Amino acid sequence: MEKAKKRILVVDDEINVCKSIRQAILADDYEVDTALSGEEALTKDKANPYDLVISDLMMPGISGMDLLKSLKEERPDVYIILVTGYPTIKTAVQSVKIGAFDYIPKPFTPNELRSLVQRAFKAQESEAREIPAAPVMPAGLFSMGGHTWLRREENNVATIGVMHKFIQSLEYVSQIELPQENKNIFQGEACVRITDKDSHVHRVWSPATGKVIQVNRTLEQDLSLLRQDPYVKGWLFRIESPNLNLDLKGLTPSE
Amino acid sequence: MKFILSFLMVIIFGGIVTLTIGTRIEHQTIFSLAQAKVRHDLAAAWMVYHEKLNDIRDIILVNSTRESILNALKHEDRDVLFKYLDRVRREFGLDILTLTDLRGHVLLRTHNPMHTGDDQSNDPLIRNALRGETVKATQIISRAELSKEGEDLLNRAYLRIVPTPKAKPRIEDYEENGMMLRAAAPIIDEQGIIRGVLYGGILLNRNYEIVDRVKEIVYKGEKYKGREIGTVTIFQNDLRISTNVRNKEGERAIGTRVSKEVNQAVLVEGRSWIDRAFVVNDWYITAYEPIKDMQDEVIGILYVGMLEKPYIDLRNRVMLTFAGMAAISVVILLVILFFITSTIIHPLQGMVLATKKIARGDLNHKVELNIKDEIGQLAQSFNQMTTNLKEANEKLLNWGKTLEKRVEERTEELRGMQDFLVQSEKLASLGKMAAGIAHEVNNPLTSILINTHLMLEKLKENDEFYENLSMIADETSRCTHIVKGLLEFSRQEPPQKSFADLNEVLIRTVNLLENQVSYQNIKIVKKLDPNLPLIEFDTNKIKQVFWNLMLNASEAMPGGGTLTIASQFSQNKRYIEILFTDTGIGIPKENTGKLFDPFFTTKPSGTGFGLAVTYGIIEQHNGKIEVDSVPGEGSTFKVSMPVGKK
Secondary structure (H helix, E strand, C coil), X not given: CCCCCEEEEEECCCHHHHHXXXXXXXXXXXXXXXXXXXXXXXXXXXXXXXXXXXXXXXXXXXXXXHXXXXXXXXXXXXXXXXXXXXXXXXXXXXXXXXXXXXXXXXCCCHHHHHHHHHHHHHHHHHHHHCCCCCCCCCCCCEEECCCEEEEECCCCEEEEEEXXXXXXXXXXEEEEECCCCXXXXXXXXXXXXXXXXCCCEXXXXXXXXXXXXXECHHHHHCXXXXXXXXXXXXXXXXEECCCHHHHHCCCEECC | CHHXXXXXXXXXXXXXXXXXXXXXXXXXXXXXXXXXXXXXXXXXXXXXXXXXXXXXXXXXXXXXXXXXXXXXXXXXXXXXXXXXXXXXXXXXXXXXXXXXXXXXXXXXXXXXXXXXXXXXXXXXXXXXXXXXXXXXEEEEECHHHHHHXXXXXXXXXXXXXXXXXXXXXXXXXXXXXEEEEEEEEEEECCCCCEEXXXXXXXXXXXXXXXXXXXXXXXXXXXXXXXXXCEEEEEEECCEEEEECCECCCCCECCCCECEHHHHHHHHHCCCCEEEEEEECCEEEEEEEEEEECCCCCEEEEEEEXXXXXHHHHHHHHHHHHHHHHHHHHHXXXXXXXXXXXXXXXXXXXXXXXXXXXXXXXXXXXXXXXXCCCHHHHHHHHHHHHHXXXXXXXXXXXXXXXXXXXXXXXXXXXXXXXXXXXXXXXXHHHHHHHHHHHXXXXXXXHHHHHHHHHHHHHHCCCCCCXXXXXXXXXXXXXXXXXXXXXXXXXXXXXXXXXXXXXXXXHHHHHHHHHHCCHHHCCEEEEEEECCCCCCEEECHHHHHHHHHHHHHHHHXXXXXXXXXXXXXXXXXXXXXXXXXXXXXXXXXXXXXXXXXXCCCXXXXXXXXXXXXXXXXXXXXXXXXXXXXXXXXXXXEEEEEEEECCCC
């Protein structure tokens, strides 16, 4: 049976951006539509629901956030990716908490976007298939999007690692680039880069803002830890975060 | 001064008024008293007068009822009658005692037996008696009649009128009539038939019995400084006929006359007259009343007079006493005034003076106080007020000085801050602008990047445009990095300061750095002053600064070298200085000024924001960063952090 084509909707108020994005992700098994406003997107989706919606955050009229909320009200299991400019990282973090699958900051390369779309569909399929749960996320942790988890330690120190779901959405991890010690990282921004089998580089978002105080050197030697024990031995780095409480507000606690 | 003066004036005025009113009152009082006495005395005189008249009447009456007289009359026995009646006359001191028959014809004159038979029935006295009445009266007896009664009586009555000033003018200068006190009674027989009339009396002229008697009773013969206190006079008409008023020679002033005024009031108008009057020689308080005859005609005056002198003297004495007392009171009041002056006015004056001085600015002046009463309290309060004023004034002055100083300091600060502010503002606005640019630029960059990549995907590596497009893609990516760097720079979080140890931060940063690859062939020398105090700073940001500077130092010594890190007090102890000295390639002179500018970099892959951000962080902490470099030898970066006000 021929797999049904995945239907994707691209939403941006600039026609050039819509065209570019569409061209970037267009593939044989994707059907890509465009909408120039949030209202148009809602109308189109209502008529014929899409498998994935990619929308800019900053739009006049209904913003990407509003669109996300409206869509989620109608179809709670809708997959949405938001496109952000740097100053709106905080809003992007928030959107993930509300239910966006992920976000991608501008500017990005076509490959970066493609990887993300693939990951999204992979996750969708996994959800549908209900793969037996591998490592379960322990309680007492906080998660950021589907990317990273955070374990709070004493004072303002936390350990950060990658979420199992994220690893799962990559077939294979070929390389991992951890942050330098003493580097400042910011919540919602890339802290770690993971390269998959297709040499696609996936950026992993940091759940908190602070200074990297320790990096998991063991992981650099043995990447399998990521898949086997992402929540304990597979930790990525430790961070000293002065505003940890504030950062936690943007995260989702695990049950 | 005015106060005292007005007080004095009040006292004096009061004194004068009291004196004036007082004396007037006394005068009146004494005068009224005197007048009352005179009236009283006059009443007494009248009593004596009437008593005499009554006496005369009684004698006549008694004798008129005697059997013997009646019998003698019946028998017309003149001898018996004469003997008896004459005896009576002499015994009772009458001047005349005369018997008439039933027709009023004189039967017998005991005083002048020669003259008989004349008709007396025209005389109102005898006429009434003939009707059966017993009568008494004062009467003017004419010369003719007087001569009938006796030669001596005539002589007694005759007087030369003494010219008296103030008296009514009179043509004659002599008087021949007389004034008598007479009484008459009918002699009635058993059948009630009037058989005759007995009449008698005394001649008042030159008869001093009454006047002297009155004087005796009332004035007891007292004298005052050689003068008679009281005088009594009987006037016949306006003529003195019986008196104890003495003339200048000391004789009884018979023949002198009463004043015109009195004449008018008493003789003519029939009123009584009481006033002070000049009698012969002296001022008397006098009372005159009319003597009336049987027909109620005014025929004479009864006079009583009190020497004014004693009263005047009394009055004077009283007045003097009063004046003396008033004077004493004034003196006492003056003494009191003097005391008041010293106890109240004086301190008050002192206070007034003090207020004047204070107004002029002299706040050290104090009021003397030596009294423990309200005045003293007032003075105390006053002094307290002065002290408070002084303190307040000093405080104000001090505050003023401090204010000046503070204004100076603040101005200095502000001047310093201005430069900093300008700098910060530049940076801040730059930051905002950077964020705006980044955001705006990101959109077109996205399009360019995506499309370029899409094109590259479609080309082979040996395509003639592959290299061109590659370059475009690379440069676009570079743009992305620049924008990212710009955004990082613009993102200046406010510092979260806390008290911490700079040395500790230094050591930790050094520890981290030592593990870095880039630091493997660099020697690190630490010269940290252990006595540095804790200061307030954002540890994360300052770590970033140290990290940045140390990284730059390592990049300046690619072949290795020495990094000396020192911490010390500044010369004026107001800053802690941290020095990073490397033995690197150094910085050319023309670059030292641009070192901290954003976008300035000497590294091929640098974004130029490291030192700019460092500079920003140091500025946020009110610190300084300076560089000193010798190309070829090395550079020293000096970070100065303020110790703070605590």
